Amino acid sequence: MKALKLSILALLMANAAFSQTYAPLDKTPMDMAYYPDNFAHDRKFAPKKVGKEVLARIxxxxxxKNNREVFGNLVKFDKVWRIGANEAPEIKFYKDATINGKKVPSGTYTLFMTPGKDSWEVILNSDLDVWGAYSYDESKNVLTFKVTPVALDTVVENLSITFDGKNEKETTFYLAWDKTSVSFPITF
Known part of the structure; x- marks a missing residue:
């Protein structure tokens, strides 16, 4: 009986230590998109399929959405938004890129957007490792340009970002959430 009590006590202590060591599961999981799509997976499991190098990652x-009205309510119009939740997203270009006719040197940038009713501003910023848009510093903008939002017929429950590559030199960045999508071309 004494051994059973000691075992239970050890189990309770281990559980308490475990719960103090690890943070609870995040409600908004981190995700990553590559161009070319699935680059990391294919490089490992189908290296002959890849045949090209990674060009971008976000x-x-x-x-x-959780039954909320997203754009204009949860995400305010005409206010800088960090896209998603938690840390501001970071986009990495492994090669020099051209976005909206402007050259962007290879490197890592924070991606912000300012949604509007008829037009959105896309912002690449050099300030990294930032939480939300609370410390957004306009003086560190590398590139800003406008895009036109597109209304979707179906609801996208979880914010989704992807690259749709046409070839090894050009792709389109897509963001969709709720019933709205925005996109812009990137060339390398």
Whole structure:
């Protein structure tokens, strides 16, 4: 009986230590998109399929709609938004890129957007490792340009970002959430 009590006590202590060591599960999981799509997976498991190098990667948090009105309510119009939740997303270009006719040197940038009713501003910023848009510094903008939002017929429950590559030199960046999508071309 004494051994059973000691075992239970050890189990309770281990559980308490475990719960103090690890943070609870995040409601908005982090995700990553590559161009070319699935680059990391294919490089490992199908290296002959890849045949090209990685050109871009974005890391972001996939927040959910959860029956909320997103644009204009949860995400305010005409206010800088960090896209998603938690840390501001970071987009990495492994080669020099051209976006909206402007050259962007290879490197990592924070990606912000300012949604509007008829037009959105896309912002690449050099300030990294930022939480939300609370410390957004306009003086560190590398590139800003406008895009036109597109109304979707179906609801996208979780914020989603992807690259749709046409070839090894050009792709389109897509962001969709709720019933709205925005996109812009990138060339390398």
């Amino acid at each position: 890391t972001y948090s996939r927040t959910a």
